[in-house]
Amino acid sequence: MAEHVILFAGPMGAGKTTAISTLSEIAVVSTEAANTERDVVDKATTTVALDYGEISLSDDEKVRLYGVPGQRRFDFMWSILKERARGLVLLVNNDAPDSVALAVEYLGSFEQLIHAGGVIVGVTRVDTAPEPGLGAYRDALSAAWPTAMMPVLSIDPRDAGQMQTALLMLVAIVDARASIPAVAELSR
Amino acid sequence: MVALAPTPRDSAAEQFVVVPAATRNGGVPALGWSRVAMVLRSFQAETSGIVLVELVAAGQIIIDIARRSYWWTGQPSEFPLRPRVARVRVALGDGVEVPYVQEQPGKLDELLWYIGRLAFPGEGAWWLMENDRYRLSQWPNLTELAHEPEDLRMLALLTNNALSPRQLAAASGAQHDSAIALINTLDLMGMLTVVAGEPMPDVVVPELPAPREGLFSRLRARLGR
Numbered sequence: 244m245a246e247h248v249i250l251f252a253g254p255m256g257a258g259k260t261t262a263i264s265t266l267s268e269i270a271v272v273s274t275e276a277a278n279t280e281r282d283v284v285d286k287a288t289t290t291v292a293l294d295y296g297e298i299s300l301s302d303d304e305k306v307r308l309y310g311v312p313g314q315r316r317f318d319f320m321w322s323i324l325k326e327r328a329r330g331l332v333l334l335v336n337n338d339a340p341d342s343v344a345l346a347v348e349y350l351g352s353f354e355q356l357i358h359a360g361g362v363i364v365g366v367t368r369v370d371t372a373p374e375p376g377l378g379a380y381r382d383a384l385s386a387a388w389p390t391a392m393m394p395v396l397s398i399d400p401r402d403a404g405q406m407q408t409a410l411l412m413l414v415a416i417v418d419a420r421a422s423i424p425a426v427a428e429l430s431r
Numbered sequence: 432m433v434a435l436a437p438t439p440r441d442s443a444a445e446q447f448v449v450v451p452a453a454t455r456n457g458g459v460p461a462l463g464w465s466r467v468a469m470v471l472r473s474f475q476a477e478t479s480g481i482v483l484v485e486l487v488a489a490g491q492i493i494i495d496i497a498r499r500s501y502w503w504t505g506q507p508s509e510f511p512l513r514p515r516v517a518r519v520r521v522a523l524g525d526g527v528e529v530p531y532v533q534e535q536p537g538k539l540d541e542l543l544w545y546i547g548r549l550a551f552p553g554e555g556a557w558w559l560m561e562n563d564r565y566r567l568s569q570w571p572n573l574t575e576l577a578h579e580p581e582d583l584r585m586l587a588l589l590t591n592n593a594l595s596p597r598q599l600a601a602a603s604g605a606q607h608d609s610a611i612a613l614i615n616t617l618d619l620m621g622m623l624t625v626v627a628g629e630p631m632p633d634v635v636v637p638e639l640p641a642p643r644e645g646l647f648s649r650l651r652a653r654l655g656r
């Protein structure tokens with residue numbers, strides 16, 4: 244079975260579960276993940292949900308969609324997933340306090356995907372909270388990762404067309420990065 | 432949306448100057464969308480000002496550079512494919528008011544995305560240099576812009592590589608006209624970095640996996656896009 248793991252991260256309320264549900268061909272499965280490092284993580288937050296959905300490309304090939312908490316303190320929960328992941332969709336709700344800093348904070352847990360896979364930032368709820376603008380996110384991401392250029396999109400996780408655009412965009416980035424190292428060599 | 436304060440038409444009109452049509456090598460003048468594109472590209476570095484585009488039998492487009500917005504009487508889907516442009520006027524600088532009250536502006540990027548595709552059919556925009564290559568400096572907000580899946584492939588390639596239109600077409604499998612139209616558009620939107628340099632060999636760029644081999648193509652087919 245060939246599989247392609249795509250992660251969805253972001254703060255609670257950003258729309259991760261909805262986004263996966265919109266894309267998935269199966270009902271989203273929420274998996275309780277037990278804390279194995281209780282000395283590190285406070286007991287009150289020892290179980291957290293992972294969301295799972297999938298898209299079948301053929302009988303033996305699937306795109307697996309995982310919603311993860313994304314914060315550093317929960318890294319242990321999905322370190323294996325992170326190793327297998329090809330890309331990340333970070334969702335941030337624009338009405339969250341200091342949402343731009345929040346996006347940078349969450350992305351800090353995904354350095355490997357920023358530099359070797361693909362990352363897209365989807366800003367949700369821009370219809371009800373138009374500020375900050377997408378430019379504020381771009382500027383903050385450029386300051387934090389000057390050599391990486393990540394797409395920043397306004398997105399409605401309920402909109403299948405928009406979610407498909409985001410997923411295809413992410414896969415295009417991963418494909419381009421993985422398939423044509425000679426292009427980079429040529430264009431230097 | 433903040434309503435804009437109205438300005439009396441007589442006083443507003445005095446602030447604007449007519450922009451003559453650009454010509455290529457002193458010859459053919461820019462017409463239609465190419466005329467508008469040449470004007471907008473020349474004002475790309477401006478941070479404020481108003482551009483008025485008068486279309487023959489299709490109303491007027493008002494562009495507010497500072498707000499990155501535009502107004503038009505119709506829907507974006509109703510824009511003419513090949514308009515006749517009667518006149519383009521501009522007033523640059525702070526303090527220039529939009530001459531009408533309009534409640535629902537569109538986003539300027541949507542207009543530029545549309546114009547850029549149509550302004551120079553089959554050729555590079557007149558401000559582009561033949562041997563230049565282009566790298567993406569900012570992704571357009573594609574959830575708000577009508578696009579084709581091949582646009583995604585080309586944009587992804589331009590993210591990490593500086594490519595000429597010919598190289599972009601070869602690497603993506605897209606038609607050359609599609610590649611040049613995308614580069615025209617992105618440059619009009621100010622989303623490209625230009626790499627000036629030596630002429631590049633024409634077809635030495637390895638192509639992406641054939642359409643049925645790559646994950647992108649399989650996913651695209653699965654999603655019916």
